[in-house]
Amino acid sequence: MAQTNGLEGVVAAETELSLVDGEKGELVYRGYVAQDLAKSRSFEEVAYLLWYGRLPDPAETARLVDAFKARRQLPDRVRTLIDSLPADHDMMSVLRTALSALASPRPWPPARDDAAHYAALIPEIIAFRQARLQGREPLRSDPTLSHVANYLYLLTGQKPADEHVRALEAYLILTMEHGMNASTFAARVVTSTQSDMASALTAALGAMKGPLHGGAPSGVIDMLEQIGSPESAEAWLRKKLSADHRLMGFGHRVYKTNDPRARALRDIVAQMADKDAWFHLATHVEETAVRLLEEYKPGRRLYTNVEYWAATILRAVEIPKSLYTATFSLSRTVGWTAHILEQAENNRLIRPQSVYVGALPQGAAKATE
Ligand SMILES: CC(C)(COP(=O)(O)OP(=O)(O)OC[C@H]1O[C@@H](n2cnc3c(N)ncnc32)[C@H](O)[C@@H]1OP(=O)(O)O)[C@@H](O)C(=O)NCCC(=O)NCCS
Incomplete structure (x- = not known):
């Protein structure tokens, strides 16, 4: 059973999208170290890399940026649907329902255009719902802003500071893709039945x-x-x-070992000009927690994961807590869609087996005795 x-440890697919080396603490997207991409590339460039298999030239980047911008409008029927959802529906449930409603009949296999279509619309769904919850008129996307800057603009109504855009963009790039995690596996399973991209993404959102x-x-x-406060950390954690x-x-x-994404994000927070007592608290709690985890769970090798410093970045760029998982989904949609395209390209139905450990019919039980 165990x-x-x-x-x-079960291998469920071959992929060219990312290498996650858990022993060395390395994350590679199609031959590039993810931390390097996060430092030097835009969200759109890394999305292109995952979808097309190589980094784009400037003209290709411009085309993808324009493709995102051209798709930023939510259909009225989806807005109405979002408005019909109860106010206590969490943002992930709203995202799942709205994304499902965005689906239109598409032929098999799914295309890269579909990937850009859904990736462009996720921020629109989140920001539309958030504005409604706050009782304000949802903003129209700003055609002068990149995908990430526009997301912050839609949430705050203000042109975001460059430092905030870069910090959020680095986070989104570092979380775009991560091998056969639970949501990606869900997306691949659905795709393997020759179902459509929206259904696969809906399953992924449910897992996420x-x-x-x-x-x-x-x-x-x-x-x-x-x-x-730092002084309370040890007693609280114990x-x-x-x-x-x-x-x-x-x-x-x-x-x-250390999650390379956590370290990269920690460095970004450390460099932010407006870091505050919170950074000091987060650093102290991290050090104490890692020490105590070794004491309480010896040999389990428990270290900081990406979510720890992601929380601090998201807080620093003033994204509300209720939007954290949805914001993570905004980036992972790129990885999910890349996996959907890869699965579809070389598809075979994913259908594992289970071991029956339940009761047998009486006759059969006797027969085996
Ligand atoms: C991420 C996670 C689900 C991986 O779980 P997993 O690979 O199934 O690991 P296991 O559940 O088998 O845990 C192994 C042991 O470490 C312990 N452990 C794992 N993560 C722990 C944590 N965050 N805090 C305390 N103990 C933890 C487990 O209790 C278990 O202890 P045991 O051997 O005494 O039973 C798990 O580490 C976790 O729950 N972390 C907190 C949630 C989180 O940060 N998720 C974001 C992931 S990016």
Whole structure:
């Protein structure tokens, strides 16, 4: 039973999209170190790399930027649908429903154009819903702004500071793609049935919503808010660990050393001009948690994961906590769609087996005795 538990170590696909080396703490997108891409490339350029297999030249980048801009309008029927959802629907549920409604009949196999279509519309859905919740008129996208800058603009109504755009863009690039994680696997399974891209993305969003996957960053902020000050950290963490609670933002199925994305994001926060006491608190809690995890869970090799510092970046660029998982989905949509295209290109139905460990009919049970 333990061997099948969580499919740990099971290879489910061959991919050219990313290499996640959990022992060395390395993340590579199509031959490029993800941290390097996050430092030097735009969201659109890295999306192009994942979808097309190579980095774009300036003309190709411009075309993709324009393709995103041209698709930024939510159809009225989707706006009406979003408005019909109860106010207590969390943003991931809104995203899942709206994305599903954006689907139009598309022939198999899915195309790269479809990938750009959904990726361009995710920020529109989030920002539209958020404006409605705040009782203000949703803004129209600004055609002069890039994908990431426009997302911040739609949320705040102000042209964002360059420093905020770069920090958020680095986060979004670093979380765009990550091998056979739960949501990507869900997307590939749905695609393998020759279903459409919207259905595969809807399944991925459902998986992403769970606290063990994409729901962790808001848990990190809750934890840091409850701890409040560095002096309280050790006692608070010990209490949680003694009660066998999980610390959000620590541990990873694949990384058994530092998550390279967490380090890259930490460096970005450290360089931000407006970092505050929060950064000091986050650094102290990280150090204490890693030390205590080794004490309470010796040998499990639990380190900081991407969600820990993601939470701090998202807070620094003033994205509300309720939008963290949806914002993560905004970037991962690129990875999901790249996997959907890759699966479709060389498709075979994904259909594993289960081992029956239940009761047998009485006659059969006798027959085996
Ligand atoms: C990410 C995660 C789900 C990976 O889980 P996994 O590979 O299934 O690991 P397991 O659940 O088998 O955990 C192995 C051991 O480490 C412990 N552990 C794992 N993550 C832990 C955490 N964050 N805090 C405390 N203990 C943790 C488990 O309790 C288990 O202990 P045991 O051996 O005494 O039973 C897990 O580390 C976790 O829940 N982290 C917190 C949520 C989070 O940050 N998610 C974002 C991931 S990017």
